Amino acid sequence: MSEVLIKAKKAKEISYQLISKTTDEKNKALFAIAHQLLEDEKDILAENAKDLQLGMEKGLDSSVLDRIKLDSQRLKTIHHAVLDLIELNDPIGEKLDVIQKENGLEIIKKRVPLGVIGIIYEARPNVTVDAASLTLKTGNAVILRGSSSAKYSNSVLVKSIQKALRTTTIPPEAVQLIEDTSRETASELFVLKEYLDVLIPRGSKALIDTVVANATVPVLETGAGNCHIFIDESADLVMAKNIVKNAKTQRTSVCNATESLLIHSNWYEKYGTQFIPYLIGEGIQLIVDDEISQAFPELQVATVEDWATEYLAMTLSVKLVQDLSDSIEHINKYGTNHSEAIITKDENNAQIFQTKVDAAAVYHNASTRFTDGFEFGYSAEIGISTQKLHARGPMGLEALSSTKYVINGSGQIRK
Incomplete structure (x- = not known):
């Protein structure tokens, strides 16, 4: 069984546990993650330096190297972004509509997690933490698949996140990273409809177009910015x-x-x-x-x-x-x-x-x-959607939720 399939199955299992986690439990997990990142700063920056060195040896453009780079200040910014999420309202469980029918039925429309979110992204290791923290706050499990240009950074960040989660009631496998950055792993994620509820690509136009063209899993499209x-x-x-x-x-x-x-x-x-x-x-x-x-x-x-x-x-x-x-x-x-x-x-x-x-x-x-989640008041964002279905613009917590109708009756039958 492949790494992708093993982790996708685990994520699906974990997603059912996350549904019942309280806001307090999720916020305690975010607090633990924020502080663990600072505790692990030395290791994180050392692994990031490996990515930067390899990038320079490969002749990566300076703009790409800038997206990969982490330093103390950027790590502190990431730390504060996670803490900011704690202060935001948890949308999960919110009642969007309540309908009282003449026959006595009560119909409640409420927010629920999407389930399992797959994120395919390039370069930016900050996306690793943004995605993990946003999905955890909304009760979703996440599978991260970064690019080879930031593989050491992404790996050490996920290890730090999982270390923090082990001190909380949130299973550490709520956040998983596909370590294999080959094209085959991305292609495998494209078609895992049995386990993934949505795919979110973040990166170049070429990456986004590839995901949109080939995925059978529903895609939340974050477009390029011309x-x-x-x-x-x-x-x-x-x-x-x-x-x-x-x-x-x-x-x-x-x-x-x-x-x-x-x-x-x-x-x-x-x-x-x-x-x-x-x-x-x-x-x-x-x-x-x-x-x-x-x-x-x-x-x-x-x-x-x-x-x-x-x-x-x-x-x-x-x-x-x-x-x-x-x-x-x-x-x-x-x-x-x-x-x-x-x-x-x-x-x-x-x-x-x-x-x-x-x-x-x-x-x-x-x-x-x-055009940024922080500037729009959403704290961290999962990306900026350029499509028109489900979500558009900077996608904060609400964009990572779906809805469910909960109907309460007292024996009603339809005539």
């Missing part, structure tokens, strides 16, 4: 500079960083000669359309592929558009339904943009970098 900012004709120059700089440079390797900039041609005529050099001066590599290239011939000219590219680096595609409708059409064609923004003083244009742009998060005069 995010746009549209600078409208009435936009304030200083605001535009601040927002674009933040959205592109504050952290380039994440899915809510802006990858493409659309500029109203009239705004460009007024401010282009100072705005484009400003972006270059901030260290951003610009890939521009033909019209901007005429004024700045030293810049690389964009291809059609550039409008659809998630760079995850200090690279930004820039295109002039004629009006609001042009910007919306471009975004709906090339965007990934993640996060889009408009900078404008025109409230009517902002409302039209936010209504017609098809994305999980649509901003007016703010950076796309805010």
Whole structure:
């Protein structure tokens, strides 16, 4: 029997035990995990250093290495994120609706765990802890399958989590890691409908597309982030500079960083000669359309592929558009339904943009970098959904629950 099947069977068994765990029991487990991570800091950082060294030897891009990297400060941030979850309301058991029928039946709609969640992800070892803590808070068992680029980090983190759980009433196998990072293990997870209730992919567009195309297990799709900012004709120059700089440079390797900039041609005529050099001066590599290239011939000219590219680096595609409708059409064609923004003083244009742009998060005069579970008040997130079924946008605790109808009667029969 394969590692995947053994652990999937165990997870299913554990999921039935987790259903009855109280909020207090789950919170005590989270508290134990948070403190165990700090106690094991030396071991965790040592194993993470192995991943970083191997990554450098393999020539991994600096943005990928940044996603893999853990240090004392990042570990403390992870620690606090777990503690923050304790303070959040436990959605499990919440009564969403109560219907009293004339025949005396009481019908209660309540939140319940999904059951067993499989998570396939790349690079980021922080996802290991985020996923474990979120699933535990919602009474779900989880099977983690990370990438080879963070295998040592993921392994030591799960060992630390399981060590903490052994001091609580939560079975340590509520959180399990598939140690084998080969493609075969991922493919096996795709089709384990008997044991897995949902699969959540987190990583590159290629990974997500592969899971969506091949999985028979239901998928909660967390899409890639080809995010746009549209600078409208009435936009304030200083605001535009601040927002674009933040959205592109504050952290380039994440899915809510802006990858493409659309500029109203009239705004460009007024401010282009100072705005484009400003972006270059901030260290951003610009890939521009033909019209901007005429004024700045030293810049690389964009291809059609550039409008659809998630760079995850200090690279930004820039295109002039004629009006609001042009910007919306471009975004709906090339965007990934993640996060889009408009900078404008025109409230009517902002409302039209936010209504017609098809994305999980649509901003007016703010950076796309805010699309995040912490910023939205959910504490840690399991991912940012770009689909429209079950959950959309940053997925916190409620997104990891389903519903059940509980019906109480006194002998009623249907006539």
